Amino acid sequence: MIRKTLFAAAALAAMAGSAFAASAWTGGDDLPTNPLACDGTAGAAAAKPYDGGEPTGAPDRKGKKITVVDVPKLIGIGYFNATSKGIADAAKELGNVDAKTDGPTQANIDQQITFIDNYITSGVDGILFAANDPVAIAPVLKKALSKGINVVGYDANSQPDARQWFVNQAEFNGIAKAMVDNLAKEIGEEGAFAIVTSTFTTPNQARWIAEMAAYAEKCHPKMKWLETVEAQEDNVLSFNQATTLINKYGDELKGIFGMTSVATPASAEAVTQANKCGTIAVVGLATPNAMKPYVEKDCVKSVVLWNPVDLGYAAMQVLRAVADGDLKPGATSVKAGKLGELQVINGSEILLGAPFVFSKENIGQFDF
Amino acid sequence: MSDIALPVRRPSSFARLFEAYGQEIVVLAAIVVLFAIVGLVNPRFLSDTNLTSIFSGNAYIAVAAIGMAMVIISGHIDVSVGSLIGVLATIAGTLAVSGYPIWVAWLVPVLVGIAINTCLGALIAYMRIPSIVATLGMLSILKGGLISATGGTWITGMPPGFFIAQARLFGIPSPVYFMVVLTILVALWMRYSATGRSIYAVGGNAEAARASGLNPERTCVLVFALHGFFAGIAALLFATQLQVIQSTVPPNLELTVITAAVIGGVSILGGTGTVIGSTLAAILFACIGSALIFLNVSAYWLRAVLGLLILATVLADMARRRRGLSP
Amino acid sequence: MSAAWKNLLLRHETILGVLLVITLIVLAFQSDRFFTADNLLNQGRLMAEVGLVALAMTFVIVTGGIDLSVGSILGLVAILLGVFWQKLGLPLPLAMMLGIVVGGVAGLVNGLIITRFGVPPLIATLATLALYRGLAEGISQARSVRGYPDWFFMLGQGEFLGVPVQLWIFGLCAVIAAVILGLSTFGRATYAIGSNAVAARFSGLSVDRSLLLIYTASGLIAGLAAVIFVSRVSTTRSDMGTGLELDVITAVVLGGTSIFGGRGTIIGTLLGLGLMQALKNGLALAGVKGDGTIVVIGAVLIGTILISNIFRKDADG
Incomplete structure (x- = not known):
């Protein structure tokens, strides 16, 4: 009985799962993408009317505490x-x-x-x-x-x-361009890379990954995406996941994208502890303080972030x-x-x- | 490492061995099978670098599971261990960057771990608060308190000598030694010393144990104090692995630790199981986590596969026990 | 004072009721926005899902079991609701029903693992906690489902006679649960199983069937909570309900249900829920931050059980 139920559940799950069309890279979302031009010329932004909301009955707060x-x-x-x-x-x-x-x-x-x-x-x-x-x-x-x-x-x-x-x-496509361009500069147009993200359900990260996939397809078509792994917002897990990627792909892996301020330093640490500085590039979103040791040691060349x-x-x-x-x-x-x-x-x-x-x-x- | 404790009486009879260490053997077999299959698919899985990183990267879970196994064997449970490890790791890091000698930064978290859990043990043993309630409350207190105190500021810039988990001896990282040595010592202690055996007795049947002259309350406090010690060691291995300490509670760590102890054959009803099993189970989990990536299991389905494997292990164990019961 | 009176006064529920009243008074003095009908009804809306699941959890814990998988079932049902409706094109009411049924099936699987294989509930539901969450992630491929029709939001965001709709549902379920646990033969069987399963079996109760029913109900209710939750937040995500089990268990245990089984009431659970929600809301209004509130709730949990234990020892001695 249990076996039957589990079996039915598994079949149902597989059916339902396949109903979703997979995006180009695991971890991206399925919203429309808008990759920037490869040479960085800004696209003509169409002027859009105000689409935000308005508070009702807000008191006059001008200059008041x-x-x-x-x-x-x-x-x-x-x-x-x-x-x-x-x-x-x-x-x-x-x-x-x-x-x-x-x-x-x-x-x-x-x-x-x-x-x-x-x-x-x-x-x-x-x-x-x-x-x-x-x-x-x-x-x-x-x-x-x-x-x-x-x-x-x-x-x-x-x-x-x-x-x-x-x-x-x-903007999402701006981040995506900065990330992909910087990695391409470091590992070449035909390098293979993997992504360490927080969870697939985090909207910003999913958006960036989808935009990165679109931009890479448009401007760096020969770069090879290997896989995306989840690592929560946990630095030890991020480190373990990045290490596993390094061990799995050996010399094939040329670069790692860190999608969060936790994943990027942990990936850099994994590369450092595996003595792969200089052979595996890490590009990612991170805060400068956490990245200083790796940037100063030349293990990481570029960190993308706003302040x-x-x-x-x-x-x-x-x-x-x-x-x-x-x-x-x-x-x-x-x-x-x-x-x-x-x-x-x-x-x-x-x-x-x-x-x-x-x-x-x-x-x-x-x-x- | 399991064969250290194996040569007990009559090692010739495999059936007897299987009866005594059934779950440990099942878990060990699962590890071996996993290595064989994944190694065939991708030989890099068996490379020494990957094996070392599986073992050393997850040794802190195994060490924490030793304490958890003792707690469960004594008939209790602790859901606050993840928060405790987060707190102790933060203490270690804070002391290290505040200029205290490194041995202080190593020693204090272990002592604090023992102190906190001794209080917890006393609350459970003498105030008769069920362990799940006391530790559920402690989980909230430690987690909220840690964020109040630190705001989650990252700790960086520890002195170079602090990183005990990055040290190597004969090419093997130090966490592996901690894991193996502590497991063996505790397994021997629990099997051969009077105090160690009393943990099984109290967990099996507290009233019977009391009738035979043991003191269940004192045993409970002792077990929790030891659990605090292991949480302290685990926190050190956790904190010194990387250059950054997050000073937050690692998500879901308590679930991982409890699951490791339970899958290793520690009965949640108390009284049976060994820390060898819990350590093997922690290793099994680490291997599965790595293997699923090597086998290209779709990342979206990873957790479902993990859940199925846990369920399969549990059901296999139950089936084995049933066979053991029927003549 | 007669023994019966003393017994009533020293019951956990009485102590908890007094504590709740004191808390309400203190919090009302801390902020004049706390004790208003508007705020209290709104708090009812926010706690309805946890409350619903806590009702079934009271039964589970009274039998001496536990169900850690409720949060994952909630996530799974939420995802399936979206998938059935949007990807398979079923009408939304049917998708809601099917989703709740899947919740029941998930609960039934828990029950079967526990009764047929004799796996302790803690372990069985620990395993399915991972499994159901994994299914939710796998099925959804981490995509959300949005764009539900407006009538659907009635359930989670609407009002009926000035009271949030889900509070009516919760109230109805609470009354039913209280009657079943307190007055029916099934309720007495539930206590008997928790006090001594072996004795219950020998006295002719079909223990396994009762347990199957209770775990299935736990899954069904988690499914119902999922539908309300999706309606309240107007989207589905695979991480919905993460950590719900800890909130639910805290409320039930705070309400005086013994984790060893055999003792506990729905009234107690309701008081426990009320105290927890009052603390969360009242402390926030009084200017205490979220991390401080967590500490207070943890301390109150330990403190309440401690006080109750001391009083009961008095009553016994």
Whole structure:
């Protein structure tokens, strides 16, 4: 009986699983991709009308002291520590904002929703968020808007109409281009590589992988993708997974992409401990502090990232501008304190800038 | 490593051996079969570099499973071990970067582990709080406390002598020695010393053990204290493997450790099982994790395959025990 | 005071009820936004899924068992709901029913492994925890299913007579569960199995059939919770329900159900749930951060059982 049930379940599972069309690389999502031109000429961005939401019955907050809560995907990891610092810096600089960061200890959609819901009840003036899931978070954000709360996202977007603005650290296709171009430069046009990501369900990572696959197909068609492995946000697991990849493919493996700020340093460590520095390249998203030892030893040549402290800072500045009524639908740019003017793209997104590539020459100047 | 404890009375009879160490033999056989199959598909699986990384990269799980096996054999359970290892690793790293001598950074986490778990053991033994409840509460306290204290800031820049898990002796990484030596010592201790045997007695039937003059409460506290010691060692191996300590709780570590102990033949009802089994099971898990990548199992199905393998091991064990029971 | 009165006063449920009232009063003084109908109803919405699963878990734990796989079943059913509807093109109501049925089948498999093979529930459901989550990941290929029709959101986001829809469902299930466990022969059998399975077997109870029913019900309820959850968050992901089992078990145990079986009530579970949710919400409104709240809940869990043990020792002696 058990065997039959299991068998039936397995058959059902296989059927259902095959119903999904696989994307080019494991770990990517199936949303449409938009690879950039190979030579870096910017595509003509079509002007798009404002598609964000509007709070109903928001009081006039111009110049008044406001309380803001920041709910990242999870607390207790280096990346969101950095964004949280940026938010606190901006709040201090502005002087009329009382900001705090609070959130779940695991990247869990349910818990994140509960946190936001509780802060709506507690009566904050503004909410900053980085969504664990763009759709799941939408109802609670719409509820916040309906209570007159200003809502601004950063790092990971929600559905546009569930928030007012989204501060975009760098466009997905821009990140994808920077990653793939840098690896191609290091391992050549015909090199084979593997990817270490967090989980396949993390939206940002899935988006990057899909865009990377599209861009590689367009501009570096002979590069060979081997496989993608999951490693949670766990550095020992990331290290073990990267080591297994190195052992499995031997000399065939020329490069590793690290898709998270945890996976990249752990992959670099795996390459170092396997004495493969110089033969296996690591390119990835990471924070400079964790990468300094490997960059200084020449084991890693390029690290791609925006500055997460700036990202948090910009998000806070945007929220203040929205609350003050200085940033209105239809605006083309916004003043963000020490970062200067930031451009509005895609209707209701504010672009932080192009992704930054850290290298041996400049990594010493950053501390986060 | 299992043959150290094997030459007990009448080693000639395989049936007797199988009866005494059935699950250990099943797990060992599974490891051998796995090596054979994956080695045939991709010989690189058997390369010394891959074997070393499987063993040394996962030795901390085996070490933590030794303590967990003792806890389960004594009739209890601990779901807080993952959080404890996260806390102890953070303590080790913090001390190391704050300029304390390296031996302090190594010693203090082990002592703190013993202290925390002794309290936990006392709460369970003398206050009669079921172990799953006490450790469930402890899990929340340690996890929330760790994030409150550190905010998850990464610890980097430990002095070079700190990385005990990266040391090698005769080409073999130190975690492997920790795993093998501790397993053998504990297996011998639990089999031949009076105190060690009392753990089985208490786990099998606490009241009968009390009637025969043992003190179940004291045994419980002792077992948890030892479990704390092993969690401390595991935390050291965990923390010194890489240049960075995350100062968060490793996700799902407690499930991995409990599963290793249980698959190794430790009965959740207490009273039976050996730490040899738990160590072998930890190795088996590590091998499976690596093997699935080598065999090109679709990454999306990886966890389902792992779940099926666990289920198969459990059912095989149950079938074996049933056969053992019927004449 | 008569012995009966003393017994009632020292029951775990009474102690817990007093603790809950004190907590509510203290939290109400910490924030004037806590004790409002709006907030309390909203909290009910947020805890409905955990609550539903906790009802079935009370039965499971009263028999001396445990079901760690509920979170994974929730994830699996959520994914299948999306797959049945979007990929196989079934009508949504049928997909919902089928999803819940699959939850029941998953629970039945747990029950079969436990009764037919004699595998201890902790191990059996530890294995299926990995298996069901793995199936959810494999089937979904890590893709989400979105774009459900608007009527579907009624279940998780709508209201009926001013009360969230899922709270009605939860209330109905709670009453049914309380009646079955407290008043029916099946309920008495459940306690008998938990107190002493061997004795129950000898006294003519069909232990295996009862256990199969209970684990199947646990799966079914997890399936129902999955449908409500998908409706509340309007999307499906394969990682839904991760860690749910710990919340559920905490609530049930906090409610005075003995982990060794044979003792526990639905009222206790409801009080446990209420206390847990009140702490999470009230502390957040009082300005305590999430990590601090986790510490408090852990301490309250240990503390409550400790106090209850001390009182019971008094009552016994």
